[in-house]
Amino acid sequence: MRIRRRVGAGVAARPRAERTTTAVLSLRDLAISFPGGVQALRGVSLEVAPGEIVGLVGESGAGKTVLGLAALGLLPPSAELDGHAFLGDTDMATATVEQRRVARKRFAGAVFQDPMTSLNPTMTVGRQVAEVTGSMAAAIEALERARVPDAQRRARQYPHELSGGLRQRVMIAMAVAGAPALIVADEPTTALDVTVQAGILRLLSGLRDETGSSMLFVTHDFAVAASLADRVAVLYGGRLAEMGPTKELLQRPDHPYTAGLLAARLSPESFRGRPLPFLPGEPPDPRAHVDACPFAPRCPLVIPGCEERLPQVTAAPSHAGLVACLRAGEPPPSLLHVHDRFPDRAPAGGRPPALRLADLTKAFGSRRFRHVAVNALTLAVPAGGAVALVGESGCGKTTTLRMAVGLERPDRGTVEVGEGGRPQLVFQDAGASLTPWLTVGELLEERLRCEGVTASDRAGRVREVLALVGLPISVLGLRARQLSGGQRQRVAIARAIAVPPALLACDEPISSLDVSLAAAVLNLLCRLRAELGMALLFVTHDLAVARFVGDRVAVMHAGHILEEGPPETVLERPQHPQTKALVAAIPRLRSA
Amino acid sequence: MAAAGPVLTPLELTRRRRAWAGWVRLGRLERGGLIVLALTTAVALLAPLLAPYAPTTAVHPESFAPPGTHGLLGSDELSRDLFSRVLYGIRASWLSALAVIASGVLIGGLIGTVAGIAGGWVDTALMRVTDLFLALPAAVLAIAVIAALGPSLPHTLVALAIVWWPWYARIVRAEVRAQAVRSHVDAARLAGVGRARLALRHLLPGAFPAVLVTASLDVGSLVLILAGLSFIGLGSPPPAPELGAMAARGMPYLFGHPWIPLAPAIAVFLLAFAANLAGDGLRDLLEDH
Numbered sequence: 001m002r003i004r005r006r007v008g009a010g011v012a013a014r015p016r017a018e019r020t021t022t023a024v025l026s027l028r029d030l031a032i033s034f035p036g037g038v039q040a041l042r043g044v045s046l047e048v049a050p051g052e053i054v055g056l057v058g059e060s061g062a063g064k065t066v067l068g069l070a071a072l073g074l075l076p077p078s079a080e081l082d083g084h085a086f087l088g089d090t091d092m093a094t095a096t097v098e099q100r101r102v103a104r105k106r107f108a109g110a111v112f113q114d115p116m117t118s119l120n121p122t123m124t125v126g127r128q129v130a131e132v133t134g135s136m137a138a139a140i141e142a143l144e145r146a147r148v149p150d151a152q153r154r155a156r157q158y159p160h161e162l163s164g165g166l167r168q169r170v171m172i173a174m175a176v177a178g179a180p181a182l183i184v185a186d187e188p189t190t191a192l193d194v195t196v197q198a199g200i201l202r203l204l205s206g207l208r209d210e211t212g213s214s215m216l217f218v219t220h221d222f223a224v225a226a227s228l229a230d231r232v233a234v235l236y237g238g239r240l241a242e243m244g245p246t247k248e249l250l251q252r253p254d255h256p257y258t259a260g261l262l263a264a265r266l267s268p269e270s271f272r273g274r275p276l277p278f279l280p281g282e283p284p285d286p287r288a289h290v291d292a293c294p295f296a297p298r299c300p301l302v303i304p305g306c307e308e309r310l311p312q313v314t315a316a317p318s319h320a321g322l323v324a325c326l327r328a329g330e331p332p333p334s335l336l337h338v339h340d341r342f343p344d345r346a347p348a349g350g351r352p353p354a355l356r357l358a359d360l361t362k363a364f365g366s367r368r369f370r371h372v373a374v375n376a377l378t379l380a381v382p383a384g385g386a387v388a389l390v391g392e393s394g395c396g397k398t399t400t401l402r403m404a405v406g407l408e409r410p411d412r413g414t415v416e417v418g419e420g421g422r423p424q425l426v427f428q429d430a431g432a433s434l435t436p437w438l439t440v441g442e443l444l445e446e447r448l449r450c451e452g453v454t455a456s457d458r459a460g461r462v463r464e465v466l467a468l469v470g471l472p473i474s475v476l477g478l479r480a481r482q483l484s485g486g487q488r489q490r491v492a493i494a495r496a497i498a499v500p501p502a503l504l505a506c507d508e509p510i511s512s513l514d515v516s517l518a519a520a521v522l523n524l525l526c527r528l529r530a531e532l533g534m535a536l537l538f539v540t541h542d543l544a545v546a547r548f549v550g551d552r553v554a555v556m557h558a559g560h561i562l563e564e565g566p567p568e569t570v571l572e573r574p575q576h577p578q579t580k581a582l583v584a585a586i587p588r589l590r591s592a
Numbered sequence: 593m594a595a596a597g598p599v600l601t602p603l604e605l606t607r608r609r610r611a612w613a614g615w616v617r618l619g620r621l622e623r624g625g626l627i628v629l630a631l632t633t634a635v636a637l638l639a640p641l642l643a644p645y646a647p648t649t650a651v652h653p654e655s656f657a658p659p660g661t662h663g664l665l666g667s668d669e670l671s672r673d674l675f676s677r678v679l680y681g682i683r684a685s686w687l688s689a690l691a692v693i694a695s696g697v698l699i700g701g702l703i704g705t706v707a708g709i710a711g712g713w714v715d716t717a718l719m720r721v722t723d724l725f726l727a728l729p730a731a732v733l734a735i736a737v738i739a740a741l742g743p744s745l746p747h748t749l750v751a752l753a754i755v756w757w758p759w760y761a762r763i764v765r766a767e768v769r770a771q772a773v774r775s776h777v778d779a780a781r782l783a784g785v786g787r788a789r790l791a792l793r794h795l796l797p798g799a800f801p802a803v804l805v806t807a808s809l810d811v812g813s814l815v816l817i818l819a820g821l822s823f824i825g826l827g828s829p830p831p832a833p834e835l836g837a838m839a840a841r842g843m844p845y846l847f848g849h850p851w852i853p854l855a856p857a858i859a860v861f862l863l864a865f866a867a868n869l870a871g872d873g874l875r876d877l878l879e880d881h
Contacts, residue, residue, distance in 0.1 A: 407778050425782055433779040437797045443783075446793075450784030495783060 023047040024107070024181045024214040025071050029083035030093065032066055032075065037287040040066040042238040043083065045313075048182060053208055053215040055225030055246065057261075058235035059514035060485075061283050064218045067235070068184045071216060072108055073100030088181060109175030109213075113187040115167035119159040125170045126155025132177040139177075145210075146173035147203055165196035169203065176207055186218040193392040193541065198585040201227050220514065222265060223587035226250055231321070234258050237284045237294030240313060244321020250589050252318035254328040257295050264519035266544040268571055268586055274341050275527070276548070278519035282484055293325070301327045342530045351383035352418050354503045354535030355404055360413035362399055373399040375559035376413070381503060383418055386529060386536035388550030388567075390543055390582070396559040397539045401425065401505050404537060418535070420502030421451070426525075428508040430492040434480035440491050441476035444498055451499040461498065468531075469494045469524060486517040493524065500532040507539050522548060543586055547571055555579045622876060625869025629808070632686055632866060639683035645673035647680040647833040656849045668838075668852050669845065670831075678855050681835040684828075685863060688749055689814035693807050695753040700760025701803065707761070708768030709791050719765065726758040730817065738826050745828040748821055752814070763806055767799035801878040808874050812867030819860045835860050 025048040032041040041063040048054045058064045069075050070085050073092040085092040090103035112118045120128055129139035136155070143151035146169045159167055168188055175183050185204065189197035205228050208215060219225050225232050226246055233243040234255065242255040253259045260279040270276065281298040284290065293299070296306040305326050313322050317329035360377040363370050373396040381387045391397045402408040403415055405423040417423055427433035434443060444465060448458045466473060469490045480488055489509060496504055506525065510518035526549065529536050538549045546553045547567040554564040555576070562576040574580045635642065644664075645651040650671035652662040659666040665674035707718040734751035741747045771777060772795060780794045821827060822836025830837065835856040842853030 405782060407782065422782070422784065425779070427775045427779060429775065433775045435776040435780060435794050438793065446780075446785060446789075447783040450786075492779070495779070 024050055026086040030085050031082040033080050035078050040238055044240050048214045048216055051212045053229045055229030055232040056218045057225050059283050062235040063238040064235050065186055068186045068218050072110055072184055107181045109180040109183045111171045111175050111185040111188045113190050115171045121159055124156050129174050132174050142173040142177040164192055168200055183213050183215045194585040195581050223589050226589050227587055242323045244316055244319040248319035254316045254318050254323040255325045256299050256301050261515050264516045266548050268544050275523040276519040279516040342526050353380045354383045354418040355381040356416040358414045361411050372559055377560050381535045381537050384533050384535055386551045388538045388546035388553045389556055390546045391556035395556045397556050398507055401507050401539050405505050418502045421499045423503040424496035424501040426492050426496055426506040426509045430489040431480050433492050436480050439477050439479055443495055447495050447498045465494045465498050489521050500534055503535045505537045622869055622873030625866050626873045628866035629870035636683040636686035639679045643676035643679045645676045647677045648831045659851050665855050666851055674855055677833040678859050680833040681856055682859055685815050685818055685835050688818055689811050692749055692752045692756050692814055693810055696756040696760045700757035701764050704761040704764025708765040722758040722761045728755050730755045734821055734826055743829050748826055763802050764799045767802050768795050771795045771798035805875040809871035812864040815863045
């Protein structure tokens with residue numbers, strides 16, 4: 001029988017395991033579950049050697065964040081642990097609260113995704129770093145090591161006075177201040193712009209070379225892991241799917257899940273005009289108890305044996321690592337299959353543009369603190385065409401979109417919308433754009449009613465629309481919170497196209513979705529655009545996505561458009577320095 | 593079973609399971625509170641059927657009969673059946689509290705919705721009027737109303753309703769405004785939904801959980817306030833069975849015949865306690881959603 005215990009419940013009830021390696025972090029068969037039957041981690045063994053950077057990659061719910069917290073001994077007291085997690089010589093799975101605190105202080109530093117919530121808003125950043133370093137002088141030195149420019153002055157500022165990138169540098173300064181053996185970094189660059197992300201990644205890898213600290217780097221993006229990690233571990237459903245040296249693993253993945261994630265990932269080199277390959281289905285329910293391969297329901301290589309028992313973690317055939325798959329190393333056929341091109345779209349044939357923005361200007365704020373979000377912007381989307389609007393956060397792209405669909409009134413300039421249904425918007429957070437207490441059926445029905453579709457035609461049209469976006473009829477009675485992330489985005493799209501609009505505006509519709517879901521949604525949007533003859537105005541911060549979606553790419557900065565043209569021109573021969581910086585900062589799987 | 597009972601779709605099944613899961617997760621106290629709340633409402637509605645005797649006539653052969661000898665709780669100083677009087681007292685308190693809350697939710701909800709949706713000067717004007725009413729002291733207003741109109745329970749309720757609705761106006765306005773900046777409202781607007789429909793279907797339901805929780809917590813406060821006003825003689829004139837007045841008139845017998853003042857007092861305590869627990873339980877249930 002397995003003995004389970006709660007964190008911090010005093011003396012260990014099971015025999016004490018001895019640390020047998022020199023690894024900084026050594027997880028042995030670590031399993032973590034939470035009340036309500038959520039099994040976040042289901043037996044993972046992993047070691048981080050001194051000076052090594054291990055990238056932990058997986059989709060949301062794979063258990064990667066929980067693993068990081070367990071290594072730091074920061075799990076909530078309600079978590080139940082099984083197995084071992086040695087940080088230095090302390091088993092964080094069995095140690096008391098005090099022992100864990102001491103081990104953390106001696107061995108570990110942490111950097112989390114959102115530095116705003118990890119920093120104390122009532123203390124200057126200098127004092128916060130000094131709490132770790134002991135003195136203000138040492139704190140400023142630590143800030144300088146984290147490449148915080150003008151550290152003397154910054155140390156006297158409060159977190160809200162710093163940009164997101166600087167805040168993250170402060171967090172890093174705190175994490176490395178005690179010269180820890182291990183730094184746990186959980187999605188430290190996910191909330192940042194690509195150019196800022198590139199700087200943070202350079203800083204982290206430079207610090208490893210300077211201090212020799214090991215790092216456990218949690219991320220959902222293979223390219224980010226590739227730019228930093230010596231080894232990559234891929235988690236799926238709370239288990240290790242594959243682990244190996246970064247370069248080899250990315251070139252020759254042995255697990256079909258890894259292969260699928262890599263194939264679904266958009267890069268500046270992805271082909272255009274054809275659907276992206278993607279993994280069908282969604283990640284497993286963390287409460288389900290499975291004795292089979294957790295990936296079997298989505299796997300293109302599944303054989304009866306996969307559903308009978310758990311695949312053992314064995315030596316990988318193609319690289320010097322480990323893999324848990326019965327058919328490891330076989331190339332997954334459906335992923336490599338070259339899909340048919342998207343159907344040809346109806347020719348624009350002299351139709352007036354779907355959208356014409358001329359001299360558009362919008363400012364926010366009071367007379368004293370005026371912020372010009374959009375400044376004399378001119379842009380046209382041809383009928384049936386697709387324009388991708390790219391820019392970093394705060395460049396005014398969302399405001400432009402809101403004015404284009406009529407949600408915001410411009411201070412100056414004109415918005416002309418072509419003939420056809422009224423323009424629709426797909427929001428960044430699809431869940432929040434669905435009224436929480438209304439069912440999918442009610443929302444779709446309402447949209448049709450508002451467009452004057454007669455009651456007798458509505459039911460049929462609702463079914464047609466669901467089929468178009470690939471949702472089953474059974475979702476009609478569900479509310480937003482009962483849907484998965486991918487389903488929510490599909491419902492939001494279904495509502496937008498229930499009556500095909502002349503223009504479908506999309507505000508970063510995939511930025512909060514996992515890689516394989518994002519690929520599916522992108523495919524859906526491109527297919528619908530061609531089938532329904534809509535024009536697309538697609539806002540994104542990701543140049544690779546812009547290139548895939550757009551016939552034309554417009555790069556936006558500080559409220560106006562820097563350059564606009566076909567994607568090949570903009571990405572391969574960028575003219576403006578800002579565009580060049582954006583292109584250079586795209587994380588890539590293989591360094592050029 | 594399958595032949596006789598209604599066939600449940602998987603969706604209905606999950607809904608039932610969800611409701612049940614929410615119920616199971618509640619603390620024992622909160623669960624008890626919700627049950628007592630349901631029972632109390634049933635007792636209040638059915639008091640005329642449940643009470644063994646008329647509440648205002650002398651029905652027992654002797655006065656000051658201890659509990660168990662004549663009737664369940666004995667008789668009071670005028671040989672009336674104490675149990676029947678307490679039941680009727682619960683009925684009066686409970687239904688009065690619900691009436692005040694219903695009028696508050698109605699008036700406050702309307703004003704809050706209009707203010708929240710209209711914004712601008714309409715919002716400012718309505719909310720300043722609301723503040724004005726919030727500044728009125730409940731007890732003093734009740735005394736003034738009763739001094740002007742004469743003592744009766746309906747007059748007390750009118751006075752309470754006048755000071756009670758502003759809270760609901762504020763809650764509804766705040767909730768409506770909080771919903772209005774969320775993207776589902778933008779999405780509905782883009783779908784072509786008109787103003788009235790937007791308010792009724794996409795904004796107002798968002799205020800429902802907060803109003804429900806506040807209302808259920810308020811039942812307890814209102815029971816206490818009503819009992820207090822009735823205790824100091826601002827309720828119906830005797831011989832009406834009101835818990836506060838009964839306790840007040842029974843005070844002289846506290847040492848000789850303690851059940852006469854204590855029975856209505858304990859009833860007040862239990863009503864308020866159950867209402868508070870039920871409010872907590874309701875909040876926990878709704879927070880999931």
